[in-house]
Amino acid sequence: MDISIPELGDVDEVRxxxxxxxxxxxxxxGQELAEVEADKAVFVIEAPAAGVVREIISAQGESARPGxxxxxxxxx
Amino acid sequence: MRQIVHIxxxxxxxxxxxxxxxxxxxxxxxxxxxDILLSVEHEPVITLGRQGGxxxxxxxxxxxxxxxxxxxxxxxxxxxxxxxxxxxxLYPIVDLRGWGRDLHRYVANLxxxxxxxxxxxxxxxxxxxxxxxxxxxxxxxxxxxxxxxRWVTMHGAALNxxxxxxxxxxxxxxxxHGVEAISLAEVSTGPVECAAAQAAALRQWANVFDxxxxxxGREELARWVR
Numbered sequence: 001m002d003i004s005i006p007e008l009g010d011v012d013e014v015r016x017x018x019x020x021x022x023x024x025x026x027x028x029x030g031q032e033l034a035e036v037e038a039d040k041a042v043f044v045i046e047a048p049a050a051g052v053v054r055e056i057i058s059a060q061g062e063s064a065r066p067g068x069x070x071x072x073x074x075x076x
Numbered sequence: 077m078r079q080i081v082h083i084x085x086x087x088x089x090x091x092x093x094x095x096x097x098x099x100x101x102x103x104x105x106x107x108x109x110x111d112i113l114l115s116v117e118h119e120p121v122i123t124l125g126r127q128g129g130x131x132x133x134x135x136x137x138x139x140x141x142x143x144x145x146x147x148x149x150x151x152x153x154x155x156x157x158x159x160x161x162x163x164x165x166l167y168p169i170v171d172l173r174g175w176g177r178d179l180h181r182y183v184a185n186l187x188x189x190x191x192x193x194x195x196x197x198x199x200x201x202x203x204x205x206x207x208x209x210x211x212x213x214x215x216x217x218x219x220x221x222x223x224x225x226r227w228v229t230m231h232g233a234a235l236n237x238x239x240x241x242x243x244x245x246x247x248x249x250x251x252x253h254g255v256e257a258i259s260l261a262e263v264s265t266g267p268v269e270c271a272a273a274q275a276a277a278l279r280q281w282a283n284v285f286d287x288x289x290x291x292x293g294r295e296e297l298a299r300w301v302r
Contacts, residue, residue: 009178039183040153040208041222
């Protein structure tokens, strides 16, 4: 399952502030995975389902548009 | 019409109010409380947001202790800022799913509330592209910094009304070198008091967000977070 930047309204681009999990980590549904920031507002991306983080595609500090896949989760 | 419940906290240290925000947000996420707007004046404190670097704190730990300025690292967006007496701080704990799910619009509206509040005191402030907050020329009057989880907000906006003391000089505000902070009282031709600014900000909050603001006492708060 993709971990994506969510649609945040009239926001063109966000900066990936930090990952809160690492590759190989088991996460619960709703667990905080990453934080993104736009316009001095930090938004928390949560796990859409329980699983294991298999890939981190975008690094901290990178900019990304809403919809972009920044990581992958193997649902369990 | 949407409603928001306002609670006036008065003068408070930063830590307990941060804890209160976190508790209220957890309750808001579960639908256990309505949308809430906290207003507060803080005892002197420096906070570092997610982009904050300690190099933007110019005073030593010893000097900050002597000045009785606390320090906190917090989850909001932005860099370093100062809060203290004479600054009106607004912490909305709102579920943005009922407010249009638009992060940009929300922050713009926080700025708009501060712009119009300044306007009520005859002060024309403005936005600066790329530099959130509100400004008078290159001096910063109002600040925003927000954290959103499950679309529920915390942290918010701070408007310099009549800073006393003005300790922004111990930091690089927002990490922007050369930027100074200014207060409404320095540029308004009439008297400006925090209570009047708060009343104006609540009126403008209702106008900008198109909500009904009702103020309740702290006993209501105690019922929610006991």
